[in-house]
Amino acid sequence: MEYNTKQIQIIEVAERLFADKGFAGTSVRDIAQEANVNVSMISYYFGSKEKLIEALFAMRMGESRSRMETLLSNEDLIPIQKINILIDSAIDRLMGNQCFHNIMMREQLSSERTPTISEHIRTLKMRNIQLMQKLIEEGQAQGAFRKNIDLSLMTTTLYGTINYAIATQEFYKRINGLEDMEEAEFQTHLRRKLSQHLKSLFKSTVTNEHHNQD
Amino acid sequence: MEYNTKQIQIIEVAERLFADKGFAGTSVRDIAQEANVNVSMISYYFGSKEKLIEALFAMRMGESRSRMETLLSNEDLIPIQKINILIDSAIDRLMGNQCFHNIMMREQLSSERTPTISEHIRTLKMRNIQLMQKLIEEGQAQGAFRKNIDLSLMTTTLYGTINYAIATQEFYKRINGLEDMEEAEFQTHLRRKLSQHLKSLFKSTVTNEHHNQD
Amino acid sequence: MEYNTKQIQIIEVAERLFADKGFAGTSVRDIAQEANVNVSMISYYFGSKEKLIEALFAMRMGESRSRMETLLSNEDLIPIQKINILIDSAIDRLMGNQCFHNIMMREQLSSERTPTISEHIRTLKMRNIQLMQKLIEEGQAQGAFRKNIDLSLMTTTLYGTINYAIATQEFYKRINGLEDMEEAEFQTHLRRKLSQHLKSLFKSTVTNEHHNQD
Amino acid sequence: MEYNTKQIQIIEVAERLFADKGFAGTSVRDIAQEANVNVSMISYYFGSKEKLIEALFAMRMGESRSRMETLLSNEDLIPIQKINILIDSAIDRLMGNQCFHNIMMREQLSSERTPTISEHIRTLKMRNIQLMQKLIEEGQAQGAFRKNIDLSLMTTTLYGTINYAIATQEFYKRINGLEDMEEAEFQTHLRRKLSQHLKSLFKSTVTNEHHNQD
DNA sequence: CATGAATGAGAATTCATTCAT
DNA sequence: AATGAATGAATTCTCATTCAT
Known part of the structure; x- marks a missing residue:
C-alpha cells in the first residue's frame, strides 16, 4: 500500500x-x-x-527491517559483539520512533486489539525473538554463552528496559538532575547510558565467564 | 478517604x-x-x-507499603538476599495488581496526566528507587557489590522487565507453548520464571565477582 | 401560612x-x-x-401593606405631598427588597408564569395603580392636578424608572464616577437621587401649573 | 460575522x-x-x-445604529423636537424588538453576565446616554432647557418606562379594557400612548418654562 | 477527486425528586 | 420530623461518519 x-x-x-x-x-x-x-x-x-x-x-512496519540482518551475518564478529549490535539496534529503533513504540506499547496493554494490529505486533515480536535466538544459539554453539538462558525473558528485559526508560524519561531527567540539558543532547545521553547498561547486563548474564548459576 | x-x-x-x-x-x-x-x-x-x-x-496507593521495609532492615540478610527480596516483592506487587499497574503504565505513556495522579506515580517511583539505592549502597559498603552501578537504569530494568512481561504474557504463552496451561498455574509459572531471571540478572550484574567492566 | x-x-x-x-x-x-x-x-x-x-x-406579599394607607388618609397633606409620599414609599419598597423585586421583574418578563405568582403580581400592581388613582383623583378634585393624566403610564414610569435604576445601578455608578463609594452610602445616594428625580418629574407633569398640553 | x-x-x-x-x-x-x-x-x-x-x-447590535444620528444632526429642529425624535426612536427600537430587549433586560437583572454580552450592553447604554447628553446640552446652550437635569436618571426614566410598559402590557390591556383589541392594533395604540406620555413628561421636565425646582 | 454541511448516537454530568429509615 | 442515599430524566456537547455536490 x-x-x-x-x-x-x-x-x-x-x-x-x-x-x-x-x-x-x-x-x-x-x-x-x-x-x-x-x-x-x-x-x-x-x-x-x-x-x-x-x-x-x-x-x-514496512519500513524497518533488513539493514540489521546483513550486519549480523558478518562472520568476523564474535557472539557478544553481535549481541551488542542487536542492543544498539533495538535502542535506535525504539528511541528513534518513540511515538510509534509508545502506541505499540499501549496496544499491548489493551485487550481490545484490532486483529490486523495484533498480527503486526506478533510478527514484529516474533522477528525480534528469533533474531535473539539465532545470536544466542550461535554463541552457545561457539561455547561463548552459557547454556541455560531464558530466551523470551532476555528479550523481555531488552525491550522492557528500553520501553520503560522511554516512558519514564522525564523522571529519569529529574532523578539525575538533567532537567536543563538540551533535549537532543539528553536523547543522546540516554541512548548511550542505555547502551552501556544493557550491554553490561547482557555480557554478565549470557557469557560463560565465571558465571555461577543460582 | x-x-x-x-x-x-x-x-x-x-x-x-x-x-x-x-x-x-x-x-x-x-x-x-x-x-x-x-x-x-x-x-x-x-x-x-x-x-x-x-x-x-x-x-x-494507600494499600501497599511497609511490609517490605521491615524485611529489609533484617541484619541477618546479606546484600544479594535483600536484592532478591526486593525483586520478589516487585514481582508480587506488579503481578498481583496487574490491572492497576497496567493503568499506571498507561498514565506514564501519556502526556495528559492529571497532576494528582502524576504526583502519586512520582511518589511511588521515588520510593522504589530509594529502596533500591539503599540496598545497593549497603552492598557496596560491604564490598559485595561493584561500584559503578547505574541505579536508575537497574530500577528501570527491574520494573521494565516485569511490566513488559505482564503486557506480553499472551505472547509469552504462545512462544513457550503454554496456551493450555490453567490461568492460575500460568501466573505462578510466570512469577517463578521472572524471579529466577531477574535474580540471575541482578546477581551477575551487581555482584563484584570477577566482573570486568567494558 | x-x-x-x-x-x-x-x-x-x-x-x-x-x-x-x-x-x-x-x-x-x-x-x-x-x-x-x-x-x-x-x-x-x-x-x-x-x-x-x-x-x-x-x-x-404578606409583609408590606398597610403602613402607607394610613399615611395617605391624613387630611392635612396636600395632593402633591401625598404623591411624594407615594414615590418615596415605592422607592423604599423596591430598593429595600431589591432581590424580591428583581424576581418579580423577571416573572413579568416571562410567559411561563405560575398562576399563583401571576395572581400575586396582578394583585400588587392593582393595589399600586389604585392607590395612584386615588391620589390623582383627589388632586384633580381639588384642582391641583391637571385633568388628562395617563394613570397607568404614570404608574409605569414610577415603577419602571425605579426598577430600571436598580437593574442598572452598576452602570449608574460607573457613569457618575461613584465606583469607590461605600455600598451602603451609594444605596442612600441613589435613593435620594431617585426621590428628587421622580418628585420633580411628577410635579412638573401632574400639577396644573402653566402646563400646556401637546 | x-x-x-x-x-x-x-x-x-x-x-x-x-x-x-x-x-x-x-x-x-x-x-x-x-x-x-x-x-x-x-x-x-x-x-x-x-x-x-x-x-x-x-x-x-450590528443592526440598529446610524439612521437616527443623521436625523438629529438636522439643524432646523429645535431642541424639544430632537428630544421627541429620540423618544420615538427609543419606543420604535424597543417595541420593534421586544424579544431582544426582554433578553437584554434579563441580562441586566443577572449577576452572571457573559463578558461579551456585558460589553455589548454597556456599549449600547453608553451610546444611548451620550445621545441624550448631546441633545440636552444643545437645549441648555440655546437656553431652551433648564440647567439641573439629571442626565442618567432621565435616560433611566425613558428606557425604564418603555421596558416596563412592554413587560406589563398584558396588565395594561386589562386595566384599560383593551383585551379584545387586535394585537397589531394594540401595539400601535401602546406606542402612541407611550409616545404622548413620554413627550409630555420630558417636555414638562426639561424645558425651562415656568419650572420651579423643589 | 475532494470537501463543507449535516447528523444521530453517545459522551459526561446535573437535575429535582423520591424513598427507606 | 428529618435526612442521606439513590435515581431516572434531561442537560449540553462531542463524536465518527455520511452525504450531496
Missing part, C-alpha cells in the same frame, strides 16, 4: 497524537486540525479512524 | 475496564453497567470520571 | 439566588448548600422548587 | 425562547425543535449555547 503526501501527513500527525493521548483519547477532529486537512478526509482516505491506525502500523 | 462497599465495587470495575480499554476508551456507562449501578452514581460518588480514577489511585 | 426558622432561611437564600441567577438558573442544590440544609429539605418543606418560589411570593 | 439562513433561523427562534423562558430556562433541544434543526446543529454552528446568545447579541 502506497500513501500520498497528504495521507502520510495525516498518519504522522495521528501517530504523534495517538502517542500523546491514546487512540480513544484522540478525536479525528484533533488529527484533521493539526494536519490542516478537512475532517472528512480521514474517512475518505482511510475509511475510518480504526483503519487509520492500521495504516499507521502498515506504514511503520 | 474511606470508601463504602458500593464505591469500592465501582472502583474495582473501573480499574479493570481502564486497564482493558484505557481511561478515554472506557465510558462511565460501561462502568456503571458492569458494576450494576446507576450511571449517575459515578458522578454522585466521585464527582466525575476524572475524580474516579484519582480515587482509584488514592485507594491503591 | 406560617414558616418556621429553617423554612424562612431557605426562602431567603432562594430569594437571593433567584434574583442573581434566575429561577431556572438556580438549582435546589445551590439553595440547599447556601442555606446549609439537606437537598431533600426543599421538597420536604415546600413540595417542589416551583412551590418554593410560590412560598417566597406568599411570604413577601 | 455573517450568518447563513439556517443560522439566522436558529438565532431568531432562540431569541423568542430566551425572551419567553430565559436563557437557563430554554434548552438547546427546545430551540432545535422549534427551529426544525438537529440538536447538534447549535453546537455545530455556534459552538455552544453560550456562544449562541452571544451571536444573537452580535447580530442585533
Whole structure:
C-alpha cells in the first residue's frame, strides 16, 4: 500500500497524537486540525479512524527491517559483539520512533486489539525473538554463552528496559538532575547510558565467564 | 478517604475496564453497567470520571507499603538476599495488581496526566528507587557489590522487565507453548520464571565477582 | 401560612439566588448548600422548587401593606405631598427588597408564569395603580392636578424608572464616577437621587401649573 | 460575522425562547425543535449555547445604529423636537424588538453576565446616554432647557418606562379594557400612548418654562 | 477527486425528586 | 420530623461518519 503526501501527513500527525493521548483519547477532529486537512478526509482516505491506525502500523512496519540482518551475518564478529549490535539496534529503533513504540506499547496493554494490529505486533515480536535466538544459539554453539538462558525473558528485559526508560524519561531527567540539558543532547545521553547498561547486563548474564548459576 | 462497599465495587470495575480499554476508551456507562449501578452514581460518588480514577489511585496507593521495609532492615540478610527480596516483592506487587499497574503504565505513556495522579506515580517511583539505592549502597559498603552501578537504569530494568512481561504474557504463552496451561498455574509459572531471571540478572550484574567492566 | 426558622432561611437564600441567577438558573442544590440544609429539605418543606418560589411570593406579599394607607388618609397633606409620599414609599419598597423585586421583574418578563405568582403580581400592581388613582383623583378634585393624566403610564414610569435604576445601578455608578463609594452610602445616594428625580418629574407633569398640553 | 439562513433561523427562534423562558430556562433541544434543526446543529454552528446568545447579541447590535444620528444632526429642529425624535426612536427600537430587549433586560437583572454580552450592553447604554447628553446640552446652550437635569436618571426614566410598559402590557390591556383589541392594533395604540406620555413628561421636565425646582 | 454541511448516537454530568429509615 | 442515599430524566456537547455536490 502506497500513501500520498497528504495521507502520510495525516498518519504522522495521528501517530504523534495517538502517542500523546491514546487512540480513544484522540478525536479525528484533533488529527484533521493539526494536519490542516478537512475532517472528512480521514474517512475518505482511510475509511475510518480504526483503519487509520492500521495504516499507521502498515506504514511503520514496512519500513524497518533488513539493514540489521546483513550486519549480523558478518562472520568476523564474535557472539557478544553481535549481541551488542542487536542492543544498539533495538535502542535506535525504539528511541528513534518513540511515538510509534509508545502506541505499540499501549496496544499491548489493551485487550481490545484490532486483529490486523495484533498480527503486526506478533510478527514484529516474533522477528525480534528469533533474531535473539539465532545470536544466542550461535554463541552457545561457539561455547561463548552459557547454556541455560531464558530466551523470551532476555528479550523481555531488552525491550522492557528500553520501553520503560522511554516512558519514564522525564523522571529519569529529574532523578539525575538533567532537567536543563538540551533535549537532543539528553536523547543522546540516554541512548548511550542505555547502551552501556544493557550491554553490561547482557555480557554478565549470557557469557560463560565465571558465571555461577543460582 | 474511606470508601463504602458500593464505591469500592465501582472502583474495582473501573480499574479493570481502564486497564482493558484505557481511561478515554472506557465510558462511565460501561462502568456503571458492569458494576450494576446507576450511571449517575459515578458522578454522585466521585464527582466525575476524572475524580474516579484519582480515587482509584488514592485507594491503591494507600494499600501497599511497609511490609517490605521491615524485611529489609533484617541484619541477618546479606546484600544479594535483600536484592532478591526486593525483586520478589516487585514481582508480587506488579503481578498481583496487574490491572492497576497496567493503568499506571498507561498514565506514564501519556502526556495528559492529571497532576494528582502524576504526583502519586512520582511518589511511588521515588520510593522504589530509594529502596533500591539503599540496598545497593549497603552492598557496596560491604564490598559485595561493584561500584559503578547505574541505579536508575537497574530500577528501570527491574520494573521494565516485569511490566513488559505482564503486557506480553499472551505472547509469552504462545512462544513457550503454554496456551493450555490453567490461568492460575500460568501466573505462578510466570512469577517463578521472572524471579529466577531477574535474580540471575541482578546477581551477575551487581555482584563484584570477577566482573570486568567494558 | 406560617414558616418556621429553617423554612424562612431557605426562602431567603432562594430569594437571593433567584434574583442573581434566575429561577431556572438556580438549582435546589445551590439553595440547599447556601442555606446549609439537606437537598431533600426543599421538597420536604415546600413540595417542589416551583412551590418554593410560590412560598417566597406568599411570604413577601404578606409583609408590606398597610403602613402607607394610613399615611395617605391624613387630611392635612396636600395632593402633591401625598404623591411624594407615594414615590418615596415605592422607592423604599423596591430598593429595600431589591432581590424580591428583581424576581418579580423577571416573572413579568416571562410567559411561563405560575398562576399563583401571576395572581400575586396582578394583585400588587392593582393595589399600586389604585392607590395612584386615588391620589390623582383627589388632586384633580381639588384642582391641583391637571385633568388628562395617563394613570397607568404614570404608574409605569414610577415603577419602571425605579426598577430600571436598580437593574442598572452598576452602570449608574460607573457613569457618575461613584465606583469607590461605600455600598451602603451609594444605596442612600441613589435613593435620594431617585426621590428628587421622580418628585420633580411628577410635579412638573401632574400639577396644573402653566402646563400646556401637546 | 455573517450568518447563513439556517443560522439566522436558529438565532431568531432562540431569541423568542430566551425572551419567553430565559436563557437557563430554554434548552438547546427546545430551540432545535422549534427551529426544525438537529440538536447538534447549535453546537455545530455556534459552538455552544453560550456562544449562541452571544451571536444573537452580535447580530442585533450590528443592526440598529446610524439612521437616527443623521436625523438629529438636522439643524432646523429645535431642541424639544430632537428630544421627541429620540423618544420615538427609543419606543420604535424597543417595541420593534421586544424579544431582544426582554433578553437584554434579563441580562441586566443577572449577576452572571457573559463578558461579551456585558460589553455589548454597556456599549449600547453608553451610546444611548451620550445621545441624550448631546441633545440636552444643545437645549441648555440655546437656553431652551433648564440647567439641573439629571442626565442618567432621565435616560433611566425613558428606557425604564418603555421596558416596563412592554413587560406589563398584558396588565395594561386589562386595566384599560383593551383585551379584545387586535394585537397589531394594540401595539400601535401602546406606542402612541407611550409616545404622548413620554413627550409630555420630558417636555414638562426639561424645558425651562415656568419650572420651579423643589 | 475532494470537501463543507449535516447528523444521530453517545459522551459526561446535573437535575429535582423520591424513598427507606 | 428529618435526612442521606439513590435515581431516572434531561442537560449540553462531542463524536465518527455520511452525504450531496
